[in-house]
Amino acid sequence: MPPRICFILPCYEEEKALSHTLPRIKEKYTSLVEKKLISPESRILFVDDGSQDNTWKILSAASEKDPIILALKLSRNYGHQNALLAGITEAYHLDFDATITMDADLQDDMDALDEFIKKYLEGYQVVYGVRSDRSTDSFFKRETALAFYNMMRFFQVPLVYNHADYRLLGRPAVEALLAFPERNLFLRGIIPLLGFPSTEVFYKRQERIAGHTKYPLKKMIAFALNGITSFSIQPIRLITFGGFVVSLMSIGILFYALFQKMAGKTVSGWTSVIFSLWFLGGLVLLSLGVIGEYIGRIYLEVKSRPRFFIEQKKGKNFHEKTSSH
CATH class of the missing domain: 1.10.287 (Helix Hairpins)
Known part of the structure; x- marks a missing residue:
């Protein structure tokens, strides 16, 4: 029987992108079901990370209209890493066989999902999406990314080169991830520590379909500092x-x-x-x-403060209530 997969897409003020993302991810979902790579009981989970625009309104309407769409609304903006963890935690509680995390701006190539799932079916519990090139990046973005990875390597932080947060985690890997109690999350460093069989799928990152980047230089520096101080002395x-x-x-x-x-x-x-x-x-x-x-x-x-609070849940699989983790 094909696995039940939960596709997790964190969103922060993505109202402009969602009109493109929703039909595209549903189209890919249908294709994967028809190929019998995933179960029809698989779901697409959007996590609204405290957006101030119409992101939640769009997601809420989509979840009421389509049973394959689930939506979480966090009580405020907790940051990309915590939004990812919120989605992964809910997927674990809903007993999905595996999760796939990806960006909601369509920069992560959805055509690579077939290969992700095939690798999972071969027995890999962790599948990393790795960029094959950075031709779509500006010169500044490309050079700062190179400096980031070189700095992480110098400080001996465990990272997969050119991998962001486009990845598949099997249920055993998710369970192990949720055993990590730290509040300063750096998932790119934690995942390699899990030790489960892993492999890489290479893809070409696309141009952002709409909106603007949520990682300006200031956030990139803070992200790098968090990674270094979380994993290296x-x-x-x-x-x-x-x-x-x-x-x-x-x-x-x-x-x-x-x-x-x-x-x-x-x-x-x-x-x-x-x-x-x-x-x-x-x-x-x-x-x-x-x-x-x-x-x-x-x-x-x-x-040990809670890493996030969930304000609302929308979708057939959810019983709406406020919860914290």
């Missing part, structure tokens, strides 16, 4: 190494100062003193900032 070790190097340098400066003193040229050291003050001051502030990031993460984890 390398920055702390770099601070230790930097302190060791500066200590060695200070010994050299001490001998230099003594030599200048004995030679009667102490006034000439003004440049080196100013440089040392600025260098050490900057190093101290940077070190405090890095340590503060880690302490802030610990602070948020210790409080």
Whole structure:
């Protein structure tokens, strides 16, 4: 019997894109059912991450009209990673065999879904959607993405290169994922830690069909910092190494100062003193900032606040009620 798949699409102010996305995903759903790759009991789950536009109105109407459409409304904007987790959690509670997460802006190539499911049927519990090229990206986007992956590799964060959040997770992998209690989610790093049989499907990312990107530079930097501090203590070790190097340098400066003193040229050291003050001051502030990031993460984890609240559920499979996780 074909597997029951839940397709999960997080949305944040995607009213312009949904008029294209809804018919396209339903068309693909029908195609997969006709090919007997998925069960007719599979569903498409949209997660509204606190949108302020008409996104929820559109999703709510679609779920009432079509039984294959499910919709979740989060009580506010919790961020892309938490929206994904909300969808995955609900899919798990509804006993789906596997989940496939993808963007709602049609940039993730839906034609790759056939291969995703075939890999799952071969026994893989994790299937990563990996971009085959970045020709559709701007120069800035391409270079910052390259810098992101290189930085993650340097800090030894487990990542699949050129993989975002287009992936399939079998039920055992979902169950293992939900055992991770952390509040600072970085799913791209957590999934490789699960250890289940995995493979990759390559696809070409499309142009955004409508609307604008929800990941400007500021959010990209915050996302990268979250990934590094969640999975690596390398920055702390770099601070230790930097302190060791500066200590060695200070010994050299001490001998230099003594030599200048004995030679009667102490006034000439003004440049080196100013440089040392600025260098050490900057190093101290940077070190405090890095340590503060880690302490802030610990602070948020210790409080163990709910990662999201669900305000509404729409669809045949749901009993509407407010819940938290």
